[in-house]
Amino acid sequence: MGNPLILNGYGIKITVDNGRLVIKNGNRSSEEKPESYYLQPNQKKITSILIYGQTGYISLEAFKWISLQNIQLNIFNWDGSLLSSVNQEKENNGKRKIAQYETYLDEDKRLGIAKNLIKAKITNSIKILDSLPFPVIETHLIVPYLNEVDNAKDIPELMGYEATAAKIYWKEFMKAIPEKWGFVERSGRESSDYTNTMLNYGYALLEAECLRIINTVGLDPCIGFLHEMRNEKRSLAYDLQEIFRGEIDVVVYKLLSKGYRVPKTDFLRMNNYSLRLREGGTDKLSKAYETRMSERIEYEGKLIPRRKVIERKGFELAEYVEGRRENINFLY
CATH class of the missing domain: 1.20.120.920 (CRISPR-associated endonuclease Cas1, C-terminal domain)
Structure with a gap:
């Protein structure tokens, strides 16, 4: 999967703003301020997103952005099992x-x-x-x-x-x-x-x-x-x-x-x-x-x-x- 971005906690949010993918990591405690990430189109620093978080949402526009950029999106259940893997098919043969x-x-x-x-x-x-x-x-x-x-x-x-x-x-x-x-x-x-x-x-x-x-x-x-x-x-x-x-x-x-x-x-x-x-x-x-x-x-x-x-x-x-x-x- 290359270079992954790992998201945990509560209140994860993935949206698109002005052509950028905006990612807010989840809250892990009331004192901790979650990190935010901003990805530009064709930016190759992130090849996959791993979501272990408990709550949050992903906008439809964000799904489209992730698909167009060939970023693999993996969502895991609480026990570590893979719930969903979204990745674009390269060869529709x-x-x-x-x-x-x-x-x-x-x-x-x-x-x-x-x-x-x-x-x-x-x-x-x-x-x-x-x-x-x-x-x-x-x-x-x-x-x-x-x-x-x-x-x-x-x-x-x-x-x-x-x-x-x-x-x-x-x-x-x-x-x-x-x-x-x-x-x-x-x-x-x-x-x-x-x-x-x-x-x-x-x-x-x-x-x-x-x-x-x-x-x-x-x-x-x-x-x-x-x-x-x-x-x-x-x-x-x-x-x-x-x-x-x-x-x-x-x-x-x-x-x-x-x-x-x-x-x-x-x-x-x-x-x-x-x-x-x-x-x-x-x-x-x-x-x-x-x-x-x-x-x-x-x-x-x-x-x-x-x-x-x-x-x-x-x-x-x-x-x-x-x-x-x-x-x-x-x-x-």
């Missing part, structure tokens, strides 16, 4: 979408893509565990399930291997998280421990990134190859997200383990005992995410930001479903 639908209906091709996704996810999980400085972590326990992926006869069987590998991964990853954070297993939304809460917020940032790339390459985010289609699901975004989830795990590990840069005061316990991140926590997590995604890694002989690797994989998938690429490989 009808033929590409038709090719995507045809590939989805081809059971062999769909299973082949799904296998490659899971191979990449498990391989990356092994790399993440190997990178953690804890000798008690037993990475080798996951390897047999990576070897079983090619033997899967259908997607349910494939998902079974992935689920078992993930269960082992989290058991080993847990060894690297200090006990004070109460991480005993991976849970979903409305988590009650600090680690899962941060993971949920981080995965939502990654989901928004994947949606932007899917729109950029002109694919349909609702038609995935691993995750089933449902009315409320962004299945293809979840597919692409699987490859890079480990990057979020590293971000959370560093925030919780390197001097405890996220204190417990950055969390708020809700009435149902689940946790949410306060403004300071979302700021720290979003900035750590940007740092990770901006780091350059080697890909096909070149050093490029991790974010660009996600884009490359999106383009490669688009080329594969169109028949312009003979094979698909999500490893990086």
Whole structure:
């Protein structure tokens, strides 16, 4: 997402005045005066707006301004899940979408893509565990399930291997998280421990990134190859997200383990005992995410930001479903 503007608190306001986008951040306390921002057209300092705020409004003219300037607007729920992502589709390629639908209906091709996704996810999980400085972590326990992926006869069987590998991964990853954070297993939304809460917020940032790339390459985010289609699901975004989830795990590990840069005061316990991140926590997590995604890694002989690797994989998938690429490989 590049350089994000993070908005928190109550009373957020986004309007347009004299051709400028006028943004008022939310009030976090009665004493604090919220910041204001003024963006000129074609000003490239802000590439995305992340809204974690509780109340406020965006004018219709502001939506138009944001769309014309190709700024991604992401709105998050209190638990960190992505409620909405507004980004302009760069390539409205009808033929590409038709090719995507045809590939989805081809059971062999769909299973082949799904296998490659899971191979990449498990391989990356092994790399993440190997990178953690804890000798008690037993990475080798996951390897047999990576070897079983090619033997899967259908997607349910494939998902079974992935689920078992993930269960082992989290058991080993847990060894690297200090006990004070109460991480005993991976849970979903409305988590009650600090680690899962941060993971949920981080995965939502990654989901928004994947949606932007899917729109950029002109694919349909609702038609995935691993995750089933449902009315409320962004299945293809979840597919692409699987490859890079480990990057979020590293971000959370560093925030919780390197001097405890996220204190417990950055969390708020809700009435149902689940946790949410306060403004300071979302700021720290979003900035750590940007740092990770901006780091350059080697890909096909070149050093490029991790974010660009996600884009490359999106383009490669688009080329594969169109028949312009003979094979698909999500490893990086």
